[in-house]
Amino acid sequence: RKYRPRGMAAALTNMVAKEYLSIEQGSKRVFTLTRIKESADLSPGEAILAARLFPSLNSKLTLNRTYNPTLKSATTAFKAKLNNEYGRTNFSTNRQYAIFGAFIAFVPLLAMILLSNNIEAVASSIFTIVATFILGQSVRKAVTQRSRPLILNILTNGVPVLFIIVMLNSFQQFGFFESAAAVAMITYSFCTTALLGLFTWLLEAPTVAGQKLVEQIEGFKLYLSVAEKDRLNFQHPPEMTLGLFEEYLPYAIALGVENEWGMAFESTLSNTELTTASASRSRFGGSRRALAMSTVMASQLESTIASASTPPSSSSSSGFSSSGSSGGGGGGGGGGGW
Known part of the structure; x- marks a missing residue:
């Protein structure tokens, strides 16, 4: 029930995984996101932020550590949407x-x-x-x-x-x-x-539906965080592929197990496969870049979002280009197939 910048990092990654955005990292904590698709199957939270901050095709966002009130406003709307969509259904204050x-x-x-x-x-x-x-x-x-x-x-x-x-x-x-x-x-x-x-x-406590969802999420988190040899103990686990890794990466980021998920992916592929995997089959520009997203880039993106959405004590200035963005709805995860 608490919003964290990690949720926004997961949402942005999820929009990349849906091939709605592309992401490029410049210096250590400077990211450029570009809308590369006219439409996609976005969640309600993602749709709100896409409309506010990516109004047209090829809209760009340069995200750095400088505060921008546009991101703060969009984050507030995103949080409100998530609360309205999931709050009452899954949680009760009694x-x-x-x-x-x-x-x-x-x-x-x-x-x-x-x-x-x-x-x-x-x-x-x-x-x-x-x-x-x-x-x-x-x-x-x-x-x-x-x-x-x-x-x-x-x-x-x-x-x-x-x-x-x-x-x-x-x-x-x-x-x-x-x-x-x-x-x-x-x-x-x-x-x-x-x-x-x-x-x-x-x-304050989860509702019956909310508690069931919590248990599903915990099961999915366990699947994402265990080593490949331990994952074989799950019932009918899906085969680890580049596509599966990239699809589940936003969930791993949201649940704080992206490093473990990246290690599981790396252990299944040889160095040759990591090097020669076709970038055209990757939503992140190649298996190496996808792996980097799970280890270093995710934490850097999270800290950048935290800085850019936090008002300074005295003054504020822009940290975005003409149109900025952040995603919604990337975290969570059900789990019932394993």
């Missing part, structure tokens, strides 16, 4: 249970507020709820945001922690803790809000 739990939890607090004549206690409890909610959001962001190290996320999101400390110190300075009512309401507010936040997060 918010109805969280709302019911919140109603039960805050009824006693509401009763305490109505029965209390201590305005300081009422104000401090409301303040505690707000502060705890902000702290919870910060902790959740620190745990789930994997683009940076966890400790760095915790440090950069530590302001709410300081906010809580200052709040408690202020309560002590104003003598709120000398009142039994204030202590009870502050304690109840903090514990209730924290527990509600935790269980609202824990209640």
Whole structure:
């Protein structure tokens, strides 16, 4: 349920595999993509991005590490499309249970507020709820945001922690803790809000259809990541060919096993076959180039997309030619044939 630049790298690769785009790498992290086909069997996400960023045949995109708002806008639309297409079908937040739990939890607090004549206690409890909610959001962001190290996320999101400390110190300075009512309401507010936040997060789960899809994806990932000798243990595995390798490469990139998939492909072909394989039979310009896409180019493309779609802190400038692009829908994968 989290978008990562790897998804865009997989989508671009998938559009190359569909022969809708061609890809050329210039320097280390500069890629040029060209629309070479009038139409193709694109996914809904790919179709949206193709229409926005590859409006006509021979449209080119020079993708480097410089930020461009066009890619950011297209990425936002791509993410929204994927969420609308797959989110509700495959995942449920179960918010109805969280709302019911919140109603039960805050009824006693509401009763305490109505029965209390201590305005300081009422104000401090409301303040505690707000502060705890902000702290919870910060902790959740620190745990789930994997683009940076966890400790760095915790440090950069530590302001709410300081906010809580200052709040408690202020309560002590104003003598709120000398009142039994204030202590009870502050304690109840903090514990209730924290527990509600935790269980609202824990209640999120795949639907029945979503869990089935997760299992299929895990099975497909296993197939892509094992060595050739171990793949023979699968039931009726398809023969490893250049066409099969290129067809499944976008899925391997999306699932983070492109290196293993590349090694499996290389182990099945001799150096002579890798060298002399016809480029006309390859969507990537030859078996060597396809193999390079699975080892080095994929990670470089991912980091380039991450940089190009992230706004700088002060200013932004263009990193694309007159028309740019990124793909959609390359990752995932079902698996039922093995």
